[in-house]
Amino acid sequence: MPSGRFTPFETLLLTSRSQADTAGLLLLAWVMASRGPLTEAQRRQLTSLASECRHGHELTPIFDLANRQDFDAIQLAAEVMQKDRGGEQAYPFLRQAIALSVIDGEPSIAQHHVLRFLADLLGVIPSLFATLYAEQAGRPYAVPEDPSRRDYWLAKEHQRQREEARQQEQDERRREQEARERQEEALRRQREREARERQEEALRRQRERREQEARERERQRQEQARRERAQQDQERARQERARQERHNADQNRRWQQASPNDPRAHRALAVLGLPPGANRAEIRKAYRRMAQTHHPDRFYAQGEARMATASQRFQRIKNAYEYLMRAS
Known part of the structure; x- marks a missing residue:
C-alpha cells in the first residue's frame, strides 16, 4: 500500500516497534508543548525517556x-x-506526564486540562488522579480556576492592574536611578574634561615656553653667527682691499716705470685722453666714459657713414683699453 495515503503520524505508527510507546511519546510531548514550544532542554528530557521505549524511529x-x-x-x-x-x-x-508538567513549576491551565483529559481517557478517576499527582509532584492537586466564571476574570484583571502599577513604580524608580546615574556620569565627564583641559593647557604653556626658549637660543646663536660672519667678511674685505691696493700699487708702479719707454702705451693713453703714467683705475674710468660717448649704436640714426666712422673710433678706444690693461 503506498505510504502517500497515510499521515506522518500514521506512518510513524506503522514503522514503530511499539505503537503504544510511540503514541505515549507524542502525548508526553503534547503535555510539555501545552505550556509553549518545546525547548532544547525539554527535547533532551523526552529523548531520555524515549531511550526506555521500543519505538525504533526518529x-x-x-x-x-x-x-x-x-x-x-x-x-x-x-x-x-x-x-x-x-x-x-x-x-x-x-x-x-505529571512529572514533565511540574518541572518548571505549577502546571499551566492548558496542562491541567491535558492531564485531566489523559486521566479520563485512560479510565483513572479524579480522586485517584489527585493521589498520583500528589505522590509525583510532592504537593496536593489543586483544581485550576475555571476561566468561564466571572470572578476568575475579575481576579485576573485586579492582578493585571497590580502588576501594571508595580511595573510602573519599578519603571519610575529605574528612570529616576538612570537619570541620577546619567547626571553623575555627566558631572564626572565634565570634571574629567576640565581636568584634562587644565592639564592640556599646562602642557601647552610649558611647550610654548620651551619653544620660545629654543627660538631665543636659536636667535642668539644666529645673531652670534651673523656677527662672526660679518666680522669675518669685514676682515676678508679689509684684507682683499689691502691686497688689491698693494696689487694696484705694484701694477701702477710697474706701469709707471714701463710706460715712459713704450710708445704704443703713449698712443693708447692719448686715444683715451689720459696723460702718461695714468693708473689702471683711471684707464678703466676713461674707457667707460669714452665707450658710452662713442658707441656705434648712438649714431644709428645719422646714417651708415657716420655709424662706420663711430665704429672705427670705438674699435680704437677698445683696442687701446685692452692693450693698456694687458700692459699694466
Missing part, C-alpha cells in the same frame, strides 16, 4: 507534531493509548 517528527498541536495525530495517539494502556497500566504513563 523523535523529530514527534516534536514537530506536538509543537504544531496536530490534534488529528493527538487523537489517534489517544485512541492507541486508550486501547493498550488503560486502567492500572496507565499509572506509569500518568506519573511521567
Whole structure:
C-alpha cells in the first residue's frame, strides 16, 4: 500500500516497534508543548525517556507534531493509548506526564486540562488522579480556576492592574536611578574634561615656553653667527682691499716705470685722453666714459657713414683699453 495515503503520524505508527510507546511519546510531548514550544532542554528530557521505549524511529517528527498541536495525530495517539494502556497500566504513563508538567513549576491551565483529559481517557478517576499527582509532584492537586466564571476574570484583571502599577513604580524608580546615574556620569565627564583641559593647557604653556626658549637660543646663536660672519667678511674685505691696493700699487708702479719707454702705451693713453703714467683705475674710468660717448649704436640714426666712422673710433678706444690693461 503506498505510504502517500497515510499521515506522518500514521506512518510513524506503522514503522514503530511499539505503537503504544510511540503514541505515549507524542502525548508526553503534547503535555510539555501545552505550556509553549518545546525547548532544547525539554527535547533532551523526552529523548531520555524515549531511550526506555521500543519505538525504533526518529523523535523529530514527534516534536514537530506536538509543537504544531496536530490534534488529528493527538487523537489517534489517544485512541492507541486508550486501547493498550488503560486502567492500572496507565499509572506509569500518568506519573511521567505529571512529572514533565511540574518541572518548571505549577502546571499551566492548558496542562491541567491535558492531564485531566489523559486521566479520563485512560479510565483513572479524579480522586485517584489527585493521589498520583500528589505522590509525583510532592504537593496536593489543586483544581485550576475555571476561566468561564466571572470572578476568575475579575481576579485576573485586579492582578493585571497590580502588576501594571508595580511595573510602573519599578519603571519610575529605574528612570529616576538612570537619570541620577546619567547626571553623575555627566558631572564626572565634565570634571574629567576640565581636568584634562587644565592639564592640556599646562602642557601647552610649558611647550610654548620651551619653544620660545629654543627660538631665543636659536636667535642668539644666529645673531652670534651673523656677527662672526660679518666680522669675518669685514676682515676678508679689509684684507682683499689691502691686497688689491698693494696689487694696484705694484701694477701702477710697474706701469709707471714701463710706460715712459713704450710708445704704443703713449698712443693708447692719448686715444683715451689720459696723460702718461695714468693708473689702471683711471684707464678703466676713461674707457667707460669714452665707450658710452662713442658707441656705434648712438649714431644709428645719422646714417651708415657716420655709424662706420663711430665704429672705427670705438674699435680704437677698445683696442687701446685692452692693450693698456694687458700692459699694466
